[in-house]
Amino acid sequence: MLANLKSALFTMTALSVAAPVLAEEVNIYSYRQPELIKPLTDAFTAQTGIKVNVAYLKKGMIERMQAEGKRSPADLVFTVDISRLSAVVSQGLTQPTSSDILNANVPAEYRDPDGHWFGLTTRARIIYASKDRVADGEITTYEGFADPKWKGRICTRSGTHAYNIALTSAVIEHHGEEGAKAWLEGIKANLARKPQGNDRAQVKAIWAGECDVAIGNTYYMGKMLADDEQKEWADSVDVVFPTFENAGTHVNVSGVAMAKHAPNPEAALKMMEFLTSPGAQEVYAKANFEYPIAPGTEADPLVQSWGTFTADDVNLMTLAGNRPAALRITEEVDFDG
Incomplete structure (x- = not known):
């Protein structure tokens, strides 16, 4: 490189x-x-x-x-x-x-x-899915993270981190504040462990068998594949470009x-x-x-190899405007607790 x-x-x-x-x-x-x-x-x-x-x-x-x-x-x-x-x-x-x-x-x-x-x-907020424990097409939407079938199978970094707050801001735009709150509550109920670490730490947890799916940014895959130790973590997951129901993939x-x-x-x-x-x-x-x-x-050809996606068309300034509500809702459900 x-x-x-x-x-x-x-x-x-x-x-x-x-x-x-x-x-x-x-x-x-x-x-x-x-x-x-x-x-x-x-x-x-x-x-x-x-x-x-x-x-x-x-x-x-x-x-x-x-x-x-x-x-x-x-x-x-x-x-x-x-x-x-x-x-x-x-x-x-x-x-x-x-x-x-x-x-x-x-x-x-x-x-x-x-x-x-x-x-x-730009970067997309994607799904890291275990190659061994998650079937193709088993999860395809952000809304799907709240499905009870994922109970005990999800890892994520802090819900109050800027990357996740931006995603929650997009959920608010698509489903309103009550819908976003229910979504966060659903994900919290499905967590395999307390939110912690960065996006790469979630892939390591999947590799270690602590969880099966996680949310992360696309570029971390490239960084892990370029690292001698972390390449094994990256090789254990598939990149899935989720969408919002009737919309596109969240980008920042x-x-x-x-x-x-x-x-x-x-x-x-x-x-x-x-x-x-x-x-x-x-x-x-x-x-x-x-x-x-x-x-x-x-x-880069490596990035292209992960596949294509259609970016969500929600205006980025709209997401920024939703940030206070996203943070408030995340704290209300005590997502990191």
Whole structure:
């Protein structure tokens, strides 16, 4: 994979003119891990001559930016999940931006209507199903997780994690708050153990025989298959793309936003345009086994091998608006208790 990334990045930069002397810079606050960003920041600097500084923040990004105020050095914010993107926006920490390039590269459903954030890649929330203990077609919908036949057979991470809150937000949109509450109660009754760990931990639990099915993001399969120890876990499950009844598969995004007090807005816009370009998106998506969203782009062959799906057409900003209700309902049923 690393060799492929280097080759792709070389192709991207070799076609550009010789890079000018470094004179500008862009400062990024990122929830994404440094190794996922470095190939792109290196390529951007090689192509434009603009230096990129990255501050990796595992948590506390909003609090830090609020404390810094107008003195904040942040030009761009990188994060994952629509709830996190919308949270940065709702706290007044971003500014609207737009360009013909951004609008051409990012479909309308994957960008904020007011221009505060732009999607870069998508991921689907899928089912990991035991190859030995779950028959083909035995579970095909998100609603199916609440079926009593799965009692003692489901593993999941915390119900209050952003990824699961986004999924519950989608359930609210399709079935209302009462329907979502009944769904969560049904899943809780079917759990094989208390919610814990990350998505990869659920696959390990299936491999160990602790449960038969779990909910997780697509890209974790790629990460596990690339890991010597975790490959055995990944090989024990099938990837199933569930749908909502009479709808599609739940997807979420990684995205970028320009900080409200960006000290280098022109350079930041150049980087946003670069990140949304087809070549950069394919590299970014392949580095993390996600789906690029620019028109005409394709996912990594490994990702394509898992199958195809039709994304649910619920607007991502609608999901963000449902987040408070989703969190409240999750706590009301004491899902993690």
